[in-house]
Amino acid sequence: MIAELFLSGIVVWLAGAAASLALWRQPALARRVACGAALGGSLLDLAASSAALFSASPVFIGLPFGNPAFTWAVRLDPLSAFFSVTLAALAAAVSLYSFGYLKEMEGRRNLGAFGFFFNLLLLSVALVFTASNAFFFLVAWEVMALAAYCLVSFEYEKKKARDAGVLFLIMSHAGTGLLLIAFLVLASACGSLDFSSFHLLASRMTPLQQGTVFLLFLFGFGVKAGVVPLHIWIPEAHPVSPSNVSALMSGIVLKTGIYGMARVFFDFYGAPPLWMGTVVLALGVASALLGVLYALMEHDLKRLLAWHSIENIGIILIGFGAALMFRALGQANLAALALIAGLYHTFNHAMFKGLLFMGAGSVVEATHTRNMEKMGGLIRLMPVTALCFLVGAVAISGLPPLNGFVSEWLTYQALLAGFGTTQSLTRLMFPIAGSLLALTAALAAACFVKAFAIPFLALPRSPEAADAREASFTMRAGMTILAVGCVALGLGATWFVPVFDPITQQTLGVRASSALVMAHGWALSPGRPHGGTISLAGMALFFLVAGAAFALPLALRWRRRTVRGPAWDCGLPGLTADNEYTATAFSKPLRMIFSVLYRPRREIQAEYEVSPYYPSAIRFESEIEHPFEKRLYNPLRDRIMAAANRMKGIQAGSINLYLAYIFITLILLLLFGVRG
Amino acid sequence: MLMMPVLDLQFGERIVTLMAALVLVLQIAMVSQRWIVLHIRIFAVQSLFLAMIAATIAWYNHAPHIYIAAVLTLIVKVILVPILFERLVTRMEIHEEIEPIVNVPLSVLIAGGLTLVGYVVAESFYRPDAPGVGHNALAVAISLFLIGFFTMINRRKALTQVLALLSLENGLFLAAISLTYGMPLIVELGIFFDVLVAAMVLGILVYRIRETFESMDVSRLRRLRG
Numbered sequence: 001m002i003a004e005l006f007l008s009g010i011v012v013w014l015a016g017a018a019a020s021l022a023l024w025r026q027p028a029l030a031r032r033v034a035c036g037a038a039l040g041g042s043l044l045d046l047a048a049s050s051a052a053l054f055s056a057s058p059v060f061i062g063l064p065f066g067n068p069a070f071t072w073a074v075r076l077d078p079l080s081a082f083f084s085v086t087l088a089a090l091a092a093a094v095s096l097y098s099f100g101y102l103k104e105m106e107g108r109r110n111l112g113a114f115g116f117f118f119n120l121l122l123l124s125v126a127l128v129f130t131a132s133n134a135f136f137f138l139v140a141w142e143v144m145a146l147a148a149y150c151l152v153s154f155e156y157e158k159k160k161a162r163d164a165g166v167l168f169l170i171m172s173h174a175g176t177g178l179l180l181i182a183f184l185v186l187a188s189a190c191g192s193l194d195f196s197s198f199h200l201l202a203s204r205m206t207p208l209q210q211g212t213v214f215l216l217f218l219f220g221f222g223v224k225a226g227v228v229p230l231h232i233w234i235p236e237a238h239p240v241s242p243s244n245v246s247a248l249m250s251g252i253v254l255k256t257g258i259y260g261m262a263r264v265f266f267d268f269y270g271a272p273p274l275w276m277g278t279v280v281l282a283l284g285v286a287s288a289l290l291g292v293l294y295a296l297m298e299h300d301l302k303r304l305l306a307w308h309s310i311e312n313i314g315i316i317l318i319g320f321g322a323a324l325m326f327r328a329l330g331q332a333n334l335a336a337l338a339l340i341a342g343l344y345h346t347f348n349h350a351m352f353k354g355l356l357f358m359g360a361g362s363v364v365e366a367t368h369t370r371n372m373e374k375m376g377g378l379i380r381l382m383p384v385t386a387l388c389f390l391v392g393a394v395a396i397s398g399l400p401p402l403n404g405f406v407s408e409w410l411t412y413q414a415l416l417a418g419f420g421t422t423q424s425l426t427r428l429m430f431p432i433a434g435s436l437l438a439l440t441a442a443l444a445a446a447c448f449v450k451a452f453a454i455p456f457l458a459l460p461r462s463p464e465a466a467d468a469r470e471a472s473f474t475m476r477a478g479m480t481i482l483a484v485g486c487v488a489l490g491l492g493a494t495w496f497v498p499v500f501d502p503i504t505q506q507t508l509g510v511r512a513s514s515a516l517v518m519a520h521g522w523a524l525s526p527g528r529p530h531g532g533t534i535s536l537a538g539m540a541l542f543f544l545v546a547g548a549a550f551a552l553p554l555a556l557r558w559r560r561r562t563v564r565g566p567a568w569d570c571g572l573p574g575l576t577a578d579n580e581y582t583a584t585a586f587s588k589p590l591r592m593i594f595s596v597l598y599r600p601r602r603e604i605q606a607e608y609e610v611s612p613y614y615p616s617a618i619r620f621e622s623e624i625e626h627p628f629e630k631r632l633y634n635p636l637r638d639r640i641m642a643a644a645n646r647m648k649g650i651q652a653g654s655i656n657l658y659l660a661y662i663f664i665t666l667i668l669l670l671l672f673g674v675r676g
Numbered sequence: 677m678l679m680m681p682v683l684d685l686q687f688g689e690r691i692v693t694l695m696a697a698l699v700l701v702l703q704i705a706m707v708s709q710r711w712i713v714l715h716i717r718i719f720a721v722q723s724l725f726l727a728m729i730a731a732t733i734a735w736y737n738h739a740p741h742i743y744i745a746a747v748l749t750l751i752v753k754v755i756l757v758p759i760l761f762e763r764l765v766t767r768m769e770i771h772e773e774i775e776p777i778v779n780v781p782l783s784v785l786i787a788g789g790l791t792l793v794g795y796v797v798a799e800s801f802y803r804p805d806a807p808g809v810g811h812n813a814l815a816v817a818i819s820l821f822l823i824g825f826f827t828m829i830n831r832r833k834a835l836t837q838v839l840a841l842l843s844l845e846n847g848l849f850l851a852a853i854s855l856t857y858g859m860p861l862i863v864e865l866g867i868f869f870d871v872l873v874a875a876m877v878l879g880i881l882v883y884r885i886r887e888t889f890e891s892m893d894v895s896r897l898r899r900l901r902g
Contacts (some may be wrong), residue, residue: 667793
């Protein structure tokens with residue numbers, strides 16, 4: 001039954017891809033077919049993978065292709081099924097949203113091609129999550145990269161979109177190269193490409209091999225996940241792609257890297273050495289903190305969200321790193337707690353980041369700009385979008401009672417518990433990571449005050465913003481589904497936690513939910529003495545009752561009376577949008593505090609006509625430095641280009657010369673073979 | 677008594693070796709050849725000998741499927757490809773002779789050296805007890821391959837490079853039938869199909885190169901370099 005559902009999902013996606021490509025001359029039809037197939041495939045995949053998550057044994061499905069050495073087979077074990085559920089839930093909402101979102105592109109862009117790549121992306125991500133051997137995994141992985149590249153560069157007439165696509169492709173290929181080496185090392189150790197034969201394999205290798213394979217996988221998957229310092233493609237690629245693609249890229253394509261890490265760290269390794277967990281934890285902290293710090297300085301709404309993706313990947317990796325460390329220290333229960341925190345956050349991030357990108361897409365479509373400084377006052381013009389965006393913003397800031405809070409709380413609990421598990425100096429890692437995570441969460445909240453208030457509150461800052469119109473019905477529906485999901489995953493956390501039982505059972509041999517869930521599902525605790533306890537549903541209920549008790553008498557006693565008056569204008573008559581607080585001004589204090597990192601550069605030029613007190617024009621420029629581009633990637637790129645130029649000498653362009661190269665190589669190899 | 681040599685395996689091996697030697701001589705003749713038409717005809721004769729080798733092996737080893745390979749060689753390499761190429765030569769009115777990069781005496785010397793390399797390499801594959809047509813045929817096959825490759829480097833015109841490629845392929849064919857009495861038939865068929873398609877595609881390509889660059893000289897392709 002699961003196999004049939006899964007396969008029909010695959011077929012629907014394939015058919016949707018082919019049909020929308022065939023219908024490219026009829027954009028309206030192509031759009032409906034593409035989005036309908038994407039939605040249908042996602043729902044089928046959702047059904048299949050949620051059933052597989054709770055099925056007693058992994059579901060194995062062979063596809064009718066390939067040969068014995070390279071089989072095309074998928075396996076839905078709990079870990080795969082969990083990530084598939086994440087994909088399918090997000091993809092369903094995004095597909096629904098796309099019905100309305102793509103309508104504006106009708107006639108202007110090739111929606112047939114878009115539908116093809118969109119369905120292909122969903123299909124390949126689904127296969128990445130479920131592939132049962134390294135060969136098939138890499139095939140799906142590369143198809144995914146190509147489909148994502150075409151979608152990122154979909155607005156190809158813009159140079160930025162093309163450049164971002166190329167950057168993504170280069171980074172992605174470099175990462176795949178590392179993965180290929182790592183898989184080959186594993187395959188040569190066990191003589192098979194099948195994931196089931198890799199199970200616990202890495203722990204049987206020599207420490208040097210183990211470490212090498214670990215680092216190869218970490219950086220190979222880290223590129224896709226966007227771990228600092230491999231993150232540079234994310235803030236370029238997310239803003240320029242269509243917003244439904246951004247939602248998928250950030251929500252699920254980054255998660256393929258996380259899936260890869262989870263698969264390798266918790267399936268291929270038994271009890272990894274302590275340093276591995278420490279490295280992952282440190283990278284997670286760095287990503288989280290740097291991601292949010294650069295997000296704060298961003299005024300491009302989608303770029304801001306892109307930086308937050310890096311932050312959230314960091315939070316997920318903090319959970320994973322802590323889980324690895326606990327495993328090395330022999331604390332299976334705590335490892336399960338940290339792993340649950342990481343996976344929970346993975347799912348949450350897919351929900352709220354998809355929601356935020358869709359909200360940003362609605363706003364950008366309505367105002368035709370990504371610059372926050374030109375928006376404003378949208379809450380009155382686009383109330384549903386504003387409300388959904390607010391839900392997403394609260395969730396990503398980690399505020400109760402939404403889902404972001406639950407997973408971050410679980411991460412804190414794991415980190416707080418870590419200090420007492422060992423006597424070595426490594427235990428200092430846990431409180432340090434915990435406090436930096438707290439800093440990250442606080443900065444994220446500050447950032448989303450800006451990201452919500454500047455576009456949605458106060459007066460419109462440009463005529464475009466004043467003319468904005470609410471998003472269409474399907475777009476609102478897509479956003480509302482995810483907003484409801486964010487609330488449900490927060491309030492219903494205790495009912496969601498048992499979902500992770502099969503995964504922790506599979507990877508760590510522990511079922512953690514019974515220890516985590518207390519008081520008949522009303523409260524959540526880290527499952528150890530002196531840990532914190534929290535009841536989100538109870539808290540929500542309390543505030544609901546208290547709020548009602550407070551508001552009801554007021555509502556009953558006084559008739560509603562509204563008095564409108566002018567705002568205080570400091571004596572300057574006629575407040576306009578120019579007097580509003582800007583995003584730049586809002587983030588100024590933080591720019592000062594972290595100026596060591598940002599190295600802000602500011603330039604003011606004023607032109608005077610009569611007297612220096614009355615400038616006729618002022619030009620203001622402000623920018624911050626991006627150290628990784630400047631100090632790591634630019635020198636690297638220059639070196640590579642210089643080396644390539646030196647190599648140009650052997651590229652004479654003559655066929656005879658190329659043949660001679662091959663010939664000489666062949667002769668040398670033959671003689672070498674004869675001697676040896 | 678008269679039938680004896682016709683059934684004697686030893687005798688068959690000698691016939692194969694003799695014909696392989698002829699094939700090698702023709703290959704070296706191709707290196708030194710300056711006229712395109714003659715080059716094509718030498719190739720046809722070489723392929724004919726190759727088909728005969730295949731037939732001989734099929735006869736002495738009772739491997740009927742090698743006959744198919746022999747017949748295919750006859751049809752494709754002895755008849756179809758040479759006709760195709762001669763028509764191409766007539767249509768494009770090529771009269772000038774081949775201008776090799778390395779001059780003819782030196783080319784022949786190099787070809788001799790490559791034959792030596794072929795023998796050295798083949799020696800390491802030789803097992804007295806293994807089935808097969810002896811190490812002479814394999815050595816000739818490797819030499820054919822290497823000399824064909826060298827000819828390809830040594831030619832400027834795309835058409836003559838294609839001819840060199842085909843004689844290189846002859847070397848592969850000889851290696852295959854002398855080592856294993858023929859690969860599985862389906863592989864052989866695939867290879868023949870490949871050769872035919874390659875010849876046709878390259879024929880078209882040669883035509884295109886000439887149309888675009890007004891010459892068949894591949895060194896003009898240098899302009900395509902970025």
